[in-house]
Amino acid sequence: MAAVEVRDVHRSYGRVEALCGASWNASAGTVTCLLGPNGAGKTTTVECLEGLQRVDRGMVRVLDTDPWGAPATHRSRVGVMLQDGGLPNTSRPLPLLRHLAALYASPREVTALAERLGIPEFAGTPIRRMSGGQKQRVALAAALVGDPEVLFLDEPTAGLDPHARLEVWRLIREEADRGAAVVVTTHSFEEAERLADAVVIMAAGRVVASGTLAAVRRERTLEDAYFDLTSGGMP
Amino acid sequence: MSAPAVPAARIRSQARFETMTLLRNGEQLLVAVVLPAMALVGLTVSQSPSLGPGRRVDLAAAGVLALAVVSTAFTGQAISTGFDRRYGVLRYLGVSPLGRSGLLAGKVLAVLAVLAVQVFALGALALALGWRPVLGGLLPALITLVLGAGAFVALALLLAGTIRAEAVLALANLVWVLLLGLGLLVPTAVLPGVLARGTPYLPSGALGDALRAALVHGQWPWSQWLVLVAWGAVGGWVVSRVFRWAA
Numbered sequence: 505m506a507a508v509e510v511r512d513v514h515r516s517y518g519r520v521e522a523l524c525g526a527s528w529n530a531s532a533g534t535v536t537c538l539l540g541p542n543g544a545g546k547t548t549t550v551e552c553l554e555g556l557q558r559v560d561r562g563m564v565r566v567l568d569t570d571p572w573g574a575p576a577t578h579r580s581r582v583g584v585m586l587q588d589g590g591l592p593n594t595s596r597p598l599p600l601l602r603h604l605a606a607l608y609a610s611p612r613e614v615t616a617l618a619e620r621l622g623i624p625e626f627a628g629t630p631i632r633r634m635s636g637g638q639k640q641r642v643a644l645a646a647a648l649v650g651d652p653e654v655l656f657l658d659e660p661t662a663g664l665d666p667h668a669r670l671e672v673w674r675l676i677r678e679e680a681d682r683g684a685a686v687v688v689t690t691h692s693f694e695e696a697e698r699l700a701d702a703v704v705i706m707a708a709g710r711v712v713a714s715g716t717l718a719a720v721r722r723e724r725t726l727e728d729a730y731f732d733l734t735s736g737g738m739p
Numbered sequence: 740m741s742a743p744a745v746p747a748a749r750i751r752s753q754a755r756f757e758t759m760t761l762l763r764n765g766e767q768l769l770v771a772v773v774l775p776a777m778a779l780v781g782l783t784v785s786q787s788p789s790l791g792p793g794r795r796v797d798l799a800a801a802g803v804l805a806l807a808v809v810s811t812a813f814t815g816q817a818i819s820t821g822f823d824r825r826y827g828v829l830r831y832l833g834v835s836p837l838g839r840s841g842l843l844a845g846k847v848l849a850v851l852a853v854l855a856v857q858v859f860a861l862g863a864l865a866l867a868l869g870w871r872p873v874l875g876g877l878l879p880a881l882i883t884l885v886l887g888a889g890a891f892v893a894l895a896l897l898l899a900g901t902i903r904a905e906a907v908l909a910l911a912n913l914v915w916v917l918l919l920g921l922g923l924l925v926p927t928a929v930l931p932g933v934l935a936r937g938t939p940y941l942p943s944g945a946l947g948d949a950l951r952a953a954l955v956h957g958q959w960p961w962s963q964w965l966v967l968v969a970w971g972a973v974g975g976w977v978v979s980r981v982f983r984w985a986a
Contacts, residue, residue, distance in 0.1 A: 593822060603753070
């Protein structure tokens with residue numbers, strides 16, 4: 505059974521079709537990178553999987569559960585990092601992480617997790633005064649604190665310097681190695697080449713390619729494959 | 740395994756987090772404690788406006804406790820929820836183990852906790868100024884505080900869940916100022932003409948009059964409670980229909 509299933513999903517906003525028949529799977533113990541131009545339907549798909557949006561037609565399942573209106577016993581198994589962060593603006597990172605940890609029966613140790621992500625360096629800074637990269641690290645820690653079985657990470661390394669990015673990639677790999685299904689939305693080919701076991705490429709609300717990294721790339725770089733698939737062969 | 744904490748623990752953690760956030764916010768403390776304290780001293784030492792029959796300090800203390808409810812349950816809660824909605828906090832917590840219902844429960848408890856701090860601080864100041872509440876009115880006053888908080892939290896969420904955060908900030912502060920004179924500090928009975936007839940049906944009028952009736956005269960203000968319950972019930976129903984979790 506796949507940890508994440510997307511089956512023929514349709515979702516429209518008024519007359520705009522954001523998703524028109526998208527299907528793909530992600531398995532436990534793997535990193536799946538979701539790529540596609542802006543407006544391809546990546547965020548809509550992930551929000552349906554997180555329970556933030558309801559599909560119009562088709563089916564999404566996460567850990568064999570419909571995420572829309574799913575109970576706390578399901579939500580605690582899924583870690584979420586939203587594109588807009590979703591972190592309360594006036595709070596400082598460690599009290600916030602300790603609060604989020606208290607929502608779980610057996611959370612990760614907050615101090616160790618925060619140290620791993622370099623958060624103590626800016627522990628006194630409220631969220632609203634943090635740089636983009638600092639916010640990213642707090643949002644990632646928030647997604648990981650509950651020791652989730654499925655992780656949805658929206659552009660987890662955007663705005664990070666090369667060292668921090670490498671550390672985040674290591675962390676994501678460890679999550680998959682301990683058995684989590686990790687779904688990473690990204691615009692970075694480098695990130696996908698470094699991280700992905702599987703790749704899903706979306707364009708105009710559809711999945712134009714999905715499979716292992718090697719199967720999607722074939723003899724090309726991922727970048728070339730991406731442009732071939734998302735612009736009808738025009739670079 | 741990634742099991743959630745038990746619901747009570749989740750709600751308690753959210754309530755504690757929100758309470759600390761509110762108490763650390765300087766602007767919120769100004770509206771919640773400093774300005775009501777200034778109003779208490781000002782009304783006690785001055786001769787106008789008229790606060791109706793009774794000792795002036797007793798009437799002022801009851802009115803200022805009503806103002807404290809509006810500061811925290813309405814103005815503070817509208818602004819914090821409005822900005823949490825703008826920054827995606829409501830969406831994020833909605834899909835965490837806390838969930839939407841846990842978030843609401845946490846907010847209500849946080850409002851009650853901050854209100855307790857306000858009642859303690861403002862009550863101590865009032866006692867120092869000579870306030871002598873009727874002991875038999877303490878229980879109905881407590882009930883009034885809770886009913887008033889419920890009605891004003893519903894109205895705060897109505898504002899925070901429908902319009903953008905900057906407009907919430909402006910409106911929530913403006914309403915706080917307007918309600919001062921519409922039954923919170925000044926009894927509805929001493930207002931002129933049409934205001935005297937209308938304001939008892941406003942949540943501000945019902946809240947202020949109920950606290951004065953309880954604490955100054957030792958009464959059980961059933962009709963004002965009915966008004967507050969109606970505002971809370973209708974407000975809550977409308978909120979459940981129109982509140983948008985995402986900005």
